[in-house]
Amino acid sequence: MRATKRELWAMRFARVRRLTRRVRDVVPVTTLGVAVGLGAALGLRYFAFARLDLVWLVVAYALLGLLALTVLLVVVGSVWLKVRLRAPAGEARKTQTDTPTMTAFQPPRWGFAPLVRVRHEVLVPERVTVASPDLSGVRDPEQRRALEALEWLRIARRGEVRHITRRVVVSDVFGFAELALRVEQQLTLDVLPHPGALERMPVLTSFAAGDEVAHPLGAADGDRVELRRYQPGDPARLIHWKIYARTGKLLVRQPERSLTQTTRTVAYLLAGPRDEATAAAARVALEQGALGADWLFGAAGTPTPTSDLPSALAAIVRSGYSGDTHRSGDGSGDTHRSRDGSGDTHRSGDGSGDTHRDTDGSGDTHRNDLESFLTQAEAQGPAQVVVFAPPVPSGWVSSRPAHGWVSSETPSDSPLSSESGWVSSLLRAAEGRGGRIHVVIGVDGVAAPARRGVASRLLRAAPPVQGDDLSALTVLLQTLAAAGIDTLVVDRRTGQMLGEAHLQAAQEAA
Amino acid sequence: MTNPSRLHLPTMLRVCAYFVTGAVLALPLSRAPAVVAAALGAALGAVLGGRLARSPYRTIALLGAGLLMGVLAGAVHTLLLSATSWSAWLGPARAYRTADALLAMGVLGGGAFALRVLTSRRAWFAVLEVLVPVFAFTQLVVAHRDGAINRPFEIADPIL
Numbered sequence: 174m175r176a177t178k179r180e181l182w183a184m185r186f187a188r189v190r191r192l193t194r195r196v197r198d199v200v201p202v203t204t205l206g207v208a209v210g211l212g213a214a215l216g217l218r219y220f221a222f223a224r225l226d227l228v229w230l231v232v233a234y235a236l237l238g239l240l241a242l243t244v245l246l247v248v249v250g251s252v253w254l255k256v257r258l259r260a261p262a263g264e265a266r267k268t269q270t271d272t273p274t275m276t277a278f279q280p281p282r283w284g285f286a287p288l289v290r291v292r293h294e295v296l297v298p299e300r301v302t303v304a305s306p307d308l309s310g311v312r313d314p315e316q317r318r319a320l321e322a323l324e325w326l327r328i329a330r331r332g333e334v335r336h337i338t339r340r341v342v343v344s345d346v347f348g349f350a351e352l353a354l355r356v357e358q359q360l361t362l363d364v365l366p367h368p369g370a371l372e373r374m375p376v377l378t379s380f381a382a383g384d385e386v387a388h389p390l391g392a393a394d395g396d397r398v399e400l401r402r403y404q405p406g407d408p409a410r411l412i413h414w415k416i417y418a419r420t421g422k423l424l425v426r427q428p429e430r431s432l433t434q435t436t437r438t439v440a441y442l443l444a445g446p447r448d449e450a451t452a453a454a455a456r457v458a459l460e461q462g463a464l465g466a467d468w469l470f471g472a473a474g475t476p477t478p479t480s481d482l483p484s485a486l487a488a489i490v491r492s493g494y495s496g497d498t499h500r501s502g503d504g505s506g507d508t509h510r511s512r513d514g515s516g517d518t519h520r521s522g523d524g525s526g527d528t529h530r531d532t533d534g535s536g537d538t539h540r541n542d543l544e545s546f547l548t549q550a551e552a553q554g555p556a557q558v559v560v561f562a563p564p565v566p567s568g569w570v571s572s573r574p575a576h577g578w579v580s581s582e583t584p585s586d587s588p589l590s591s592e593s594g595w596v597s598s599l600l601r602a603a604e605g606r607g608g609r610i611h612v613v614i615g616v617d618g619v620a621a622p623a624r625r626g627v628a629s630r631l632l633r634a635a636p637p638v639q640g641d642d643l644s645a646l647t648v649l650l651q652t653l654a655a656a657g658i659d660t661l662v663v664d665r666r667t668g669q670m671l672g673e674a675h676l677q678a679a680q681e682a683a
Numbered sequence: 684m685t686n687p688s689r690l691h692l693p694t695m696l697r698v699c700a701y702f703v704t705g706a707v708l709a710l711p712l713s714r715a716p717a718v719v720a721a722a723l724g725a726a727l728g729a730v731l732g733g734r735l736a737r738s739p740y741r742t743i744a745l746l747g748a749g750l751l752m753g754v755l756a757g758a759v760h761t762l763l764l765s766a767t768s769w770s771a772w773l774g775p776a777r778a779y780r781t782a783d784a785l786l787a788m789g790v791l792g793g794g795a796f797a798l799r800v801l802t803s804r805r806a807w808f809a810v811l812e813v814l815v816p817v818f819a820f821t822q823l824v825v826a827h828r829d830g831a832i833n834r835p836f837e838i839a840d841p842i843l
Contacts, residue, residue: 208810212817220821224828228821236817346693348809632744 198340198353201244201251206349213237243345246289250343251352254281254291258341260358269365270449273304273325276337278358280324288345293324296355297338298494300329331452332494334362363490366453369617370668372461400424437467438557439550443541443595444473444492445563447641450615450665452489455561458613459485464559471546478550541595543602558602558610564619564641564662566596566649596652603656611659614649616641618666619679640666643679650676694733697812701729701799704816705791707823713783720784724792728752732799742804749797756789 197203202210213233221230260278268274280303281291295301304327311317328334337358344351400413403423411425442448442455455472458464459482469478474495475488543560550556603610618640625635646662653660662671669675705725709718728749735745763769763782770778798815801808826834833839 204807205809205813208807209813212810212814216817216821220828225830226821226825226828227832228824228827232817232821348806632741633739634741636739 197351201248201350201352202240203344203348203351205347206240206244209236209349210240213240239347240349243288243347243350246287247343247345247350247352250283250286250289250291251354254341254343255354258354258356260337260339260356262359264358264360264362266361267363267365268328270328270331270367272367273306273327274362274364275306275320276324276326276358276360276362278324278337278339278356279322281341282322288347289343290346291341291343293339293341293356295326295337296340297336298328298330298332298334301337302327302329328362328364329449330494331364331366331449331490331492333490334360334364334494336360363487364493365486365490366449366456366493367665368453368457369450369665371453371457371615371663371665372668399427401427437469437554438464438559439469439471439478439547440464440559440561441470441543441546442472442489442492442561443543443563443599445541445595446565447617448563448615449493450617450641450663451561451563451613452492452615453665454613454615454663456486456489458559458561459489469550469556471550473541476540476542476546476549478546541598543595543598547602555609558606560599560602560610560612562595562599562612562614564614564616564649565645566594596649599653599658600656603658611661612653614646614660614662616646616662616664616671618664619643619646619662619671619676620682621680643676647676647680697733698726698729700812700816701795702726704819705795707816707819708791709787710823713787714780716780717783717787721787721791724788724790725795728792728795728797729799732796733803735796736800736803742800745800746797749793749800752793752796753790756786756793759789760786 213236216226216229216233217237220226221233258281260276264277266274280293283289283291293303295303304325306320306325308317308320311320326337337360339356339358340353341356342351342353400416401424403412403425407425411427413424413426416422416424440455440458442452455470459470464470469480470485470488471478472485472488472492474491479485479488547558599610599612619642620638620640621643622635622638625633650660650662662676663669664671702722702725706718706722708725709721713721732745732749735748760782763778763785769782772778773781798808798811802812824835824838827839833843
């Protein structure tokens with residue numbers, strides 16, 4: 174997938190920002206410190222010395238002295254941290270998103286140091302915040318202190334975290350001096366999507382039952398009711414002797430062509446922007462057995478079908494942030510993709526699928542290879558297909574909802590201008606499987622941007638939309654409905670199945 | 684991303700710095716009530732600015748509010764000085780001092796409000812938070828330059 178111009182510029186700005194931050198990290202004086210030092214020097218030159226201004230003399234020397242002192246303290250503190258601060262390697266933990274998770278790293282806390290303070294942030298993986306643990310259940314004060322001294326992280330994106338890069342910042346209380354150093358930690362964190370309020374998914378079970386759906390490739394089954402002319406080699410016991418006695422023609426009975434119900438379910442998780450709720454729905458469906466007894470599962474980055482729960486959950490984890498998409502060790506902030514130089518973190522199959530690249534800051538890249546997965550899964554016979562899909566099509570341009578969703582990277586004269594990315598692969602898959610594809614879309618609430626008056630737009634910044642883009646979701650649902658695909662929208666926040674009435678109400682509320 | 688610990692001491696120190704700077708800026712121009720009003724206005728502006736900087740209002744709208752505060756104070760000042768009923772009620776001297784105090788409070792409050800909004804939203808505007816007090820203090824005693832260490836008289840006389 175080619176990046177759009179806007180994405181290219183965003184990537185360039187991000188690179189410049191990272192480089193600027195790298196430079197600032199090794200220069201001990203902040204912009205404020207430079208300005209104050211410069212102001213003090215100019216004051217000395219033009220007022221204190223040139224015009225014998227004694228106040229400027231005192232103030233300028235005081236400021237320069239304070240600047241030198243803070244720089245010295247910050248440099249000494251940083252060197253001390255560089256020597257002493259280590260993050261233990263080898264931690265292995267399973268966790269879920271939005272849950273405080275201990276990393277065994279002990280961040281420095283300098284209550285005693287004069288004028289100096291220390292803070293830290295996590296650079297890799299992105300969308301990780303330092304959290305406070307809930308230790309209300311810990312009675313032992315010593316254990317409580319020990320746990321509070323450790324770092325707890327809240328991870329917003331599912332995935333495999335194999336190393337953490339922290340930026341520890343030593344600064345003074347005036348903001349004149351600042352130095353930052355990187356602390357790396359190798360560990361194994363498997364982060365599953367948080368299920369939220371999704372507890373049971375009964376509707377998926379009915380998808381799996383599917384008694385109205387039959388397939389001509391089903392196993393031979395049923396009464397022998399059909400007749401055809403005898404062919405040499407047919408067993409004599411199948412000859413219909415009464416018809417032979419009546420007409421003199423040799424006919425044989427054959428079993429009716431099986432149209433048995435499909436009892437197997439194959440499910441696939443498509444990765445894309447804002448797909449956490451969808452991944453959570455897939456997790457709940459697997460853990461609650463909502464796919465029935467006989468199922469196969471695959472996910473972006475794991476196109477090979479799997480039928481056991483741990484492997485399926487691991488596939489869900491792999492479809493998110495991937496630990497092998499890592500920052501370079503030289504600290505340049507560059508992201509290295511897979512070793513074949515293809516630019517994809519996960520690439521497999523025949524290359525017909527689309528590659529999802531997260532533009533929301535996570536930087537992970539996955540290949541949605543639905544066709545390849547279905548080919549492998551259906552080689553063993555017909556099955557119901559459940560596709561877990563994100564609520565926003567890739568390449569969604571929200572400013573043009575009236576024309577349907579449009580891929581921002583596809584030329585408008587292309588036949589795929591209105592159908593590209595994973596939606597097109599879904600539509601192609603639906604064409605040959607009439608009625609057997611069901612789509613489950615997970616959302617974290619739905620909301621449309623509120624209509625605002627001119628005064629409100631001038632005075633206030635647009636409030637962040639609390640939930641997934643309703644207009645994108647509506648167009649996506651219409652597209653899937655037009656292709657005859659059953660769609661189920663589940664809300665992770667409330668645990669509800671969102672029907673047309675819910676979406677209509679959300680639209681009216683906006 | 685960042686550890687969400689908040690330091691309240693720097694916030695309080697900053698308000699104190701605004702208070703003192705407001706007083707110092709008004710000192711050469713006004714009498715005591717106006718100086719106190721200016722200091723209070725600057726401190727209040729700093730508190731309000733810090734709070735509203737965290738609101739969704741646009742920076743330009745907040746700066747406009749600060750400017751409006753100063754303009755309104757000027758308008759009220761003009762109105763009070765031209766109104767005979769006001770001076771008849773309080774007496775000419777007290778009416779003049781009160782109007783001056785309102786003007787100092789409004790102008791310094793609006794200025795401090797705008798400065799605090801700017802420094803909260805754009806880190807590099809913190810330079811202004813350092814330079815404004817420095818210039819305020821140096822302007823207070825600017826008369827002593829070029830060797831005139833016996834000036835300004837109101838400060839030097841008690842010492843000498």
